Amino acid sequence: TLQHGSFAELVNDQRPATIDGILADLGMSSLQLQDAARGFSFQAEGALDMRMNPQAELTAEQVVNHFDERELADVIYEFGDERRSRRIARAIVRSRPIRTTVQLAEVIAVAARPMNQAERRIHPATKTFQALRIFVNRELDDLRTLLNAAPQVLKPGGRLVIISFHSLEDRIVKDAFRERVKQGHYRLLVKKPVTPGEEEIDRNPRSRSAKLRAAERV
Ligand SMILES: C[S@@+](CC[C@H](N)C(=O)[O-])C[C@H]1O[C@@H](n2cnc3c(N)ncnc32)[C@H](O)[C@@H]1O
Structure with a gap:
């Protein structure tokens, strides 16, 4: 089922221990960046909009x-x-x-x-x-809500994977994972964040600052 909503709304609408996996690919997409009318790019003349959700x-x-x-x-x-x-x-x-x-x-x-x-x-x-x-877009608040709710909605063995694009986001993800591991809620699937290799960066320069962290609900 497709559902339109912020990361926060999507996790808050779920029943406990019902989700097999969550993959959050944070930030904006290339399509949004390239669409001058959305106002994300300083290289293309457009209205100052920047809403991810045009209904906000x-x-x-x-x-x-x-x-x-x-x-x-x-x-x-x-x-x-x-x-x-x-x-x-x-x-x-x-x-x-x-x-x-x-x-x-x-x-x-x-x-x-x-x-x-x-x-x-x-x-x-x-x-x-x-x-x-x-x-x-209240992006960091949404991210915190997602990270807080994930352990409740994931099934045991369910996985949470987050791809972040800048250090503000990654710090929040790293700290939340560390805290939840300490509390016995998660097992980390990768010790260090997964980052793109040279070949991927050549093919897709926008991937260069991506960091993927992954954990499994215990
Ligand atoms: C990096 S893009 C996803 C790209 C997609 N995975 C792909 O490969 O084409 C991130 C998407 O998440 C959306 N987004 C960003 N912040 C969000 C949030 N807090 N809640 C829901 N969606 C959000 C953006 O509108 C954007 O479409």
């Missing part, structure tokens, strides 16, 4: 144009791991209204110029876009 209420446009400077800086710092969050937030507030992805990327690029060679390789807006996306 909050959009990036509302955060960018209506949050106060302090709240905006906190979102960018917490979910983007962006050191220059205050400077970026100030520039955004001064440039309002900001309506499109490319307009936002340009405001950020002026406010946070690359300081060195390493920074020049990634676009200055990368972390801010990540932060807005995670915040708009």
Whole structure:
């Protein structure tokens, strides 16, 4: 059966000990990234949307144009791991209204110029876009709910597999697995996260930051 819902809703709707396996492939898909109208990419002009679920209420446009400077800086710092969050937030507030992805990327690029060679390789807006996306979709809250509910809904021997794409997510997954192993709920199926090899990264560069962790319900 196909069911549309967040990771949190999907696990919360299940009866105890009824599920054989859960595979959560976190983040956004290439199809979403490539669709300019969804507003995920700073390289394609589109409305500032960024909702994974188009029926959800909050959009990036509302955060960018209506949050106060302090709240905006906190979102960018917490979910983007962006050191220059205050400077970026100030520039955004001064440039309002900001309506499109490319307009936002340009405001950020002026406010946070690359300081060195390493920074020049990634676009200055990368972390801010990540932060807005995670915040708009409450991605880390959903992930925590999924991780909390999984041991109750999995059958003994049932498996939980999570593919994460950045360190904020992976830390949450790693800590939750460790805690549940300590409590005797899981046995780890892989000690270290599984990551793509060189050949896979060549074929699919977007796989480069993926980490897969897997556990079995005891
Ligand atoms: C990496 S993509 C999945 C790609 C898919 N496995 C494939 O191979 O084509 C992640 C998907 O999960 C969805 N998603 C992200 N966060 C979610 C959440 N909290 N709840 C439900 N779905 C979510 C996104 O909309 C996206 O379609």
